[in-house]
Amino acid sequence: xxxxxxxxxxxxxxxxxxxxxxxxxxxxxxxxxxxxxxxxxxxxxxxxxxxxxxxxxxxxxxxxxxxxxxxxxxxxxxxxxxxxxxxxxxxxxxxxxxxxxxxxxxxxxxxxxxxxxxxxxxxxxxxxxxxxxxxxxxxxxxxxxxxxxxxxxxxxxxxxxxxxxxxxxxxxxxxxxxxxxxxxxxxxxxxxxxxxxxxxxxxxxx
Numbered sequence: 001x002x003x004x005x006x007x008x009x010x011x012x013x014x015x016x017x018x019x020x021x022x023x024x025x026x027x028x029x030x031x032x033x034x035x036x037x038x039x040x041x042x043x044x045x046x047x048x049x050x051x052x053x054x055x056x057x058x059x060x061x062x063x064x065x066x067x068x069x070x071x072x073x074x075x076x077x078x079x080x081x082x083x084x085x086x087x088x089x090x091x092x093x094x095x096x097x098x099x100x101x102x103x104x105x106x107x108x109x110x111x112x113x114x115x116x117x118x119x120x121x122x123x124x125x126x127x128x129x130x131x132x133x134x135x136x137x138x139x140x141x142x143x144x145x146x147x148x149x150x151x152x153x154x155x156x157x158x159x160x161x162x163x164x165x166x167x168x169x170x171x172x173x174x175x176x177x178x179x180x181x182x183x184x185x186x187x188x189x190x191x192x193x194x195x196x197x198x199x200x201x202x203x204x205x206x
Contacts, residue, residue, distance in 0.1 A: 014201050018175045018191040019063060022099060025177070026061070029092045041089040042068065046075075047082035058090075059116060065169040066101055067108060069116055073164045074133035080105050086170050096180035101170060103193075108167030117161040125159040126150045175199075178206070 015021060029037040038058040045051050052075060060067035066088055071077060080086065088101040117125060130147040137143050172193060179187040186206035191199040 014189050014191075014203075016199065016201070018172075018177070018199055021177060022061065022175065025092075025095075025097060025099060026090075029090075029095060032092075032094050034092065034094065037092065039090075040066075040068075041091075042076060043087040043089070044076050044079035045083050045085075046079040052076070052079060059167070063172070065103065065106075065171045067112075067167050067169050069108075069113065069165070069167040071128070071131070071133035071162075071165050072107070077164075078134075080168060086168075088170055098178045100176040100178070101172060101174065103171030103173030105168050105170050108169055110166070113166035114161050116167060117165065122159065125161075126154065128165050129159070129162050176204075181206075 026037070036057065039055050040058050041053050042056045043051060043053045054076065056068040056070060056076075058066055059069055072081075084105045085103065086105050090099040092098070117128070120128075127147055127150075129150045131143065174190065174192055176188065176190040181187065184206070188204040188206045190202045190204055192202065193199050
């Protein structure tokens with residue numbers, strides 16, 4: 001399957017701009033039957049220097065960065081408040097490729113967060129209120145009871161975005177493309193953004 005990407009990024013002469021490469025690889029990932037091609041690992045470090053990683057979903061991508069949404073009072077939200085930098089990883093095993101992204105993190109605007117929140121299924125909006133993400137709860141029944149309570153509260157009316165729920169944008173300070181080789185002599189090319197907004201390109205040993 002990795003040959004599907006052979007014309008997307010010519011690693012002997014990498015294109016100067018990594019954004020079209022990402023877009024092309026992502027578009028290919030969306031065509032091969034993956035259940036969540038936008039799933040990406042998010043790595044953060046908390047205020048005690050403890051690393052943590054989890055899966056989140058990419059919801060937007062442009063030159064300003066990669067966007068995901070979550071509860072900002074969650075473990076990852078608290079970590080980003082303490083150290084607003086993060087790393088992302090896409091691994092599409094069926095294509096034998098991966099993409100790494102790293103950079104500073106900022107919150108999306110209220111307008112961006114509102115727009116995405118209102119695009120979600122009503123049940124998901126209810127559960128954004130019901131779940132105090134990363135906090136202890138007695139049992140599953142208690143969580144479901146909270147969801148029922150929120151459902152009743154907003155019956156027949158619009159559900160507003162919780163003030164603690166919103167998006168983050170990870171800047172594209174580093175983008176690294178990896179493509180597997182059957183004998184482990186993989187292709188690996190790193191783009192590092194410099195002050196003028198362009199990227200320095202470095203081929204790396206796999």
